[in-house]
Amino acid sequence: MEPDDPTEHEELDDANEELEEDPPRSPWVGRGLVAGALGLWGVVAWMRVGGDARVQVRPAALVDPGDESDEAGDRGDGADVLDDGRGDGASERRDDGEPEAALGEDEAPEEAAAGGSGLDPEAAARAADSTPRDPRERLEGASWAKDFEPPTKVTYKVKRGGSMKMVANLYKIFHHEIQAWNPGVDLDVEQGPGTKFVVWQSPGDDFVSESVGYAGDGSLVGGVPMVDGPGRILKMEAWKSYATAYNVAVLDAILRQWAKRFPEDRPLLVGNMSAAKGGRLRPHSTHRSGRDVDLSYPQKIVPGEEEYNWREMSERNLDADRNWALLELLVESGELEVVLMDSKLQKILYDHAIATGRVAKGELGFWLEYPRQPGTVETIVRHHAGHVDHLHARFKCQPSESRCKSRDRD
Template identity: 25%
Template sequence: MFASRLKKIILTAALASVIAPDFIALAEAEDMPAKQAFGGQALPAVAPPQSFGFYSKGCLAGGIAIPVDGPTWQVMRLTRNRRWGHPRMIALLEKLSREGAAKDGWPGLLVGDISQPRGGPMLSGHASHQVGLDADIWLTPMPKRRLTDEEREKISATSMLKGDSLYVDPNIWTPSRAALLKRAASYPEVERIFVHPGIKKKLCDTVTGDRRWMAKVRPYWGHHYHFHVRISCQPGSPGCKPQEPINMNDDGCGKPLAWWFTDEPWRKPAKPVKPTKPVKPPRPMMLSDLPPACARVLNEPGPTSIAEVTLGGAAAMARAAREEAAPTAPAVPAAAFSAPTPPADIPLPVQRPRN
């Protein structure tokens, strides 16, 4: 399965190198839905790392991919090709995985969606995750063995809720989960962490001592089986649009949280009246709706050598990048996993940051 998926990615990348310039030029001339323009990109734009636009309306240049496997993380849903992000986002995820394992009793991260290779709107799912500064982390701990590709596609994350209620199941929730959230919130570049309102309430009811970090933990629909980390616009990205700052003196456990436990947020909309004439479907976000720089991001070249998207080339690049990024990290013995480590199937085209 892995070989088949890799072959498809290599073929897509090879074809893209031939047809992409004309395709994007035509898209610029005629405009097109942005999710099609960006959702079809298999590889990143090789350029200085920059986020353009807002978290839900933008794109990413110079993104890198987090390796499929690390000592304290594994990436899920590999076929989505959404493990790309700003280098500082990738560095933060790897740091959180290491420190969570060493200090919080969390065995490792199962990493969900970050961004597409060039960011932008996705063909399905998220409205955000467009500029390489958002990442989803499962609240399911990493197992002691390496998951197969098939398992990564089919395994479901564990809900933290009790039945169909809005409240956390005390038999599932653990102090290590709270500690992991606190650690993520402690990083200065992290601006927000989105969780289900029930998880926020659990923290409000149980956390003692310094609670200032909880201001970053925001209740939102969904997010009962994972948490969403958002970091701030990073240096070198003047075209990145920041979000409104939060009040760090408010732990978020007052009236705004209470609203989530009323009927209003969960009330089903009234059944629409059947229109007397056909209604036009809503207009999708178009390429022209994004910052002008995003058209340039689509035109930026990808990895220049076909060797970079071959099995051996990609594996060599990933191995060298990991060694350069963490020269003092101990090697992980092969016997620690039940299956051999698969080579990275997509190259890391720029130098990875040191943490």
């Protein structure tokens, strides 16, 4: 999404209210000023941790007014993230020694006859193969996705320097809390560039981190801030970077896998997730229970284009092939519930699949809502207005999360 603002009007769009699991909506206008005022200039370096749910959100003074758009999130100026501040002991970047999972495209049966158009025979066969087949059957449970390990500690690295109090304010965590996690560090003293602060630490074995209620009407217990690492640029404001410990681990693994598969690509932009305790996160209608995350669409590099940022996608700049790769990766995790993506972008993916045989024709009906009417089928990817410059991924409720609710839950 463009720096100034976005587009997604979850609040105003009812096309998928059911899907979004929204409670009744109330009008809201305006956009967070204070967020900007926070001057997110730091960068964040995080470490693996496990988390504790004790991160406390401060009173609403900081809640920004803002428009209702579902802003993917932008850490603002100086969001010089990118530093894998995993800190001591956890600095493995993209080498987690896990085997690469095979992309499923080669596994598609080749039953149908090739269909002209200059495709290689395999791709042509896939393009023509209309045998109904749910891609989850071939993708879920990929080897890299076997063990998601929640962090036990998360650190933030200030790129240009700053005080610990400033970092506490970025996360909206209590000063006494950050002080306890960083003994001996003075709250007010300016620290130099590259200084790392612990911004979350697991309270122990009995720590519980869970999603409660619906994504559009729920809360988060034991929220853990997102960790930095390969494959990502954390663009959200720090206090909007929380999820359940498990979902932080899932997203971290997905992004690491992304970096591993496409080391030459630009990292994905990671936008808003949830607040530490969940609940309303303006301008979103969902993002309330630690299961949602906004991600950038893989973009083609367009000559002359400014900085890498959220951007409205079209045929011109959407990298259709990589978007399919991202969708496959999300499904491979076995933890994806749904992806929200504007219909017009789904059309680009659909046409690309048909034209290139990238995805078997028989799978398309499971993947994309397009070309059907939004809201009429339960596909992996569904339309929701406003998702032109970012996609929205929602993770499943875990079996252990007895209070987690989902309309998609079996």
